[in-house]
Amino acid sequence: MTEHTVKSYGEELAHLTAEVTRMGGIAESQVADCIAAIARRDGPLAQAVVAGDERLDTLQSEIERKAFRLIALRQPMAVDLRHAVAALKISMSLERCGDMAKNIGKRALILTEADPMSALTRSIERMGKLVQGRLKDVLDAYTTSDLQRAIGVWSRDEEVDEHYNAIFRELLTYMMGDPRTINACTHLLFVAKNLERIGDHATNIAEIIHFELTGEELTSQRPKLDVLSQ
């Protein structure tokens, strides 16, 4: 293709999808790093996560601008429109995952100055690995247009909620047993909540992929514990 060739719709769409995939890779790393920063009490890594979030914001703005332009100028119909809308919506979800990783990074920084709470931190790390795995799986499903894999992520939504509920109880017990830990524990509580929300985004991305590939909603019978998700 020469420099002056006008790109086809298919090419522009492939470019957009590739950018979302790349953004997904960065979001995945940010999530992995913020969990490691909590687990290892690693201040510099936490700082890197906080600083790295801007890149996701910039990528999201660019994807959004390109997606709307593509939709507005190219008049895509049916399945092509679904691809462009999916790219846009997934980038929005990833940008929010990045915000949560940044927030966890900030809390990791604060927690390096508190006494270690190893048992709690290990629980958080386990939950983090689970959430990280869900995000990886759903991004794999997006990259390979793998409907079954997306449905798999969606149907295992409950696991994260169970972890969150267990950690919530663990934190309450800890705080009541030693009120001096309350401040640090509230940070871990928000870390767990942010991880739960990243898990919700993985579910949300699975739903977006399902609609992209089939044109049908996947929202009716999702198993969902009531954990006051927010």
Add this chain to the structure above:
Amino acid sequence: MTEHTVKSYGEELAHLTAEVTRMGGIAESQVADCIAAIARRDGPLAQAVVAGDERLDTLQSEIERKAFRLIALRQPMAVDLRHAVAALKISMSLERCGDMAKNIGKRALILTEADPMSALTRSIERMGKLVQGRLKDVLDAYTTSDLQRAIGVWSRDEEVDEHYNAIFRELLTYMMGDPRTINACTHLLFVAKNLERIGDHATNIAEIIHFELTGEELTSQRPKLDVLSQ
């Protein structure tokens, strides 16, 4: 206009904007009601908020579908595209405000069974009124395309953060003073966090309006306290 007249782009856009405005009214009520449910320990009102959220979800889906169709079929340029994109993005923000109001409603239900904590509840109520006012102002700005009013909301972003920080400290003191209140206090902590996030959405909507009306971003010099917003 007869039934069979094909609607003009302007008419479709006006219809979309009207639906966003209506959705804004419902979101405003949901936010007001969940705050009242916390303040008055009003179980039935809390239940109504929880049940009422579905309506916002449905409206958001409809607005999203219509906005993408409008953008894809009508090939709007420049300012018209900005109007349609703003409607879409504001509806997304309002849907999330609704999720937070629902979450506060669920916590209000739980708190009706705990001992009253009047001082804390009053602080939450004051913060709630502030956030509610910001949401109202920014929706007024949207309805009347009032740029200055939107900028006003945006520039007062700091007030909510200050309230959140004060409530956070108040809650810590309370929990340390009487560890039996820890469970109830963690619910209030999440209520305050959700209110803070509704306040952030008001700021976000102000930025969307600014871009809609001017074509320029309003993100550079926003005054922002670091309150670990998330």
